[in-house]
Amino acid sequence: MSRWLRRLAIFLIILAPVYYVLVLHSPAPDEGAAYPLDVERLRQLATAHAGPGVSEIRVEKVAEFAFAEAMVMAGEPWRETPIPIYSFKLVFPDQTIVVDSAMASVEALPGFVVRDFDEDALARMNAAMGEAEQIVITHEHFDHIGGILAHPQLQQLLPALKLTPEQLAHEDRMQPLSLPEGVFDDYEPLAYEGMHAIAPGVVLLKAPGHTPGSQMVYVQLADGSEVLLLGDVSWQARNIHAVKERPLFMTLMIKENREQVINQFQALHELATRHPEIRQVPGHDGEVMGKLIEAGYLIKGF
Numbered sequence: 001m002s003r004w005l006r007r008l009a010i011f012l013i014i015l016a017p018v019y020y021v022l023v024l025h026s027p028a029p030d031e032g033a034a035y036p037l038d039v040e041r042l043r044q045l046a047t048a049h050a051g052p053g054v055s056e057i058r059v060e061k062v063a064e065f066a067f068a069e070a071m072v073m074a075g076e077p078w079r080e081t082p083i084p085i086y087s088f089k090l091v092f093p094d095q096t097i098v099v100d101s102a103m104a105s106v107e108a109l110p111g112f113v114v115r116d117f118d119e120d121a122l123a124r125m126n127a128a129m130g131e132a133e134q135i136v137i138t139h140e141h142f143d144h145i146g147g148i149l150a151h152p153q154l155q156q157l158l159p160a161l162k163l164t165p166e167q168l169a170h171e172d173r174m175q176p177l178s179l180p181e182g183v184f185d186d187y188e189p190l191a192y193e194g195m196h197a198i199a200p201g202v203v204l205l206k207a208p209g210h211t212p213g214s215q216m217v218y219v220q221l222a223d224g225s226e227v228l229l230l231g232d233v234s235w236q237a238r239n240i241h242a243v244k245e246r247p248l249f250m251t252l253m254i255k256e257n258r259e260q261v262i263n264q265f266q267a268l269h270e271l272a273t274r275h276p277e278i279r280q281v282p283g284h285d286g287e288v289m290g291k292l293i294e295a296g297y298l299i300k301g302f
Helices: 003-024 041-047 118-132 142-149 164-167 239-243 248-254 258-274 288-293
Strands: 056-068 078-089 094-101 113-117 134-136 195-199 202-206 215-219 226-231 278-282
Touching: 003 248, 041 195, 041 202, 056 118, 056 142, 078 118, 078 288, 094 118, 118 142, 195 239, 202 226, 239 258, 239 278, 248 258, 258 278, 278 288
Parallel strands: 094 134, 226 278
Antiparallel strands: 056 078, 056 113, 078 094, 195 202, 202 215, 215 226
């Protein structure tokens, strides 16, 4: 064997385990640290507030990124997959709740391949937040909190805004955005443990891992149908189906707690098996979104 072939073989032998750890490997769930997902408790809390329930869930696609599938789930190929950016509006007969505020600009986003940005959708989302009784976010990343931080009347949104202490405490997770100076000085965040009902049929579930302030939103509609907005606990349904995490290089970049997230995947996988009637909505899965809109569980456009 020639010298350069020998060197190449040594390099590949060294590189292979590094590539496996960084790109291919996913941790296994820890049965001793299972994520608590009590469906009966969720359904109980959904009845904690009196009044008319959610009549419809509307969704607005504000932007779209492009990632490699290998960034979404460990072991996937390096081909491109769309990462749509959404905002949701829960419509009641007497109020609305906005869940996630997407993002307000494609500026200052080096390294992101932005394939689409809808200024009209942004305007509709801004108007919806201005009219909402409550505004919650699933976590503090810029593509979920960005529309709030850049809202032209942010001060007027504060009475409706239900950020949690964990979300406010981790401004570093909002980069390249930041909290506007002075705006949140006297703000009282929404503090709770485990699960918390905020309106008829609407329950927040703490799910730290993707970020410290990550939470899911359970919605039981007036017609009895059930939807679970996952935020970025899972970007796409593939992770839950396979119970497989994002690759290590990605979780290091976003400072994700892999152990917490893989246990949440396991809980959501079991939920999908035992309670398929609860429709799960991953944070950035256009295929799932399209199917739920076609089936009438979600309605396109604010």
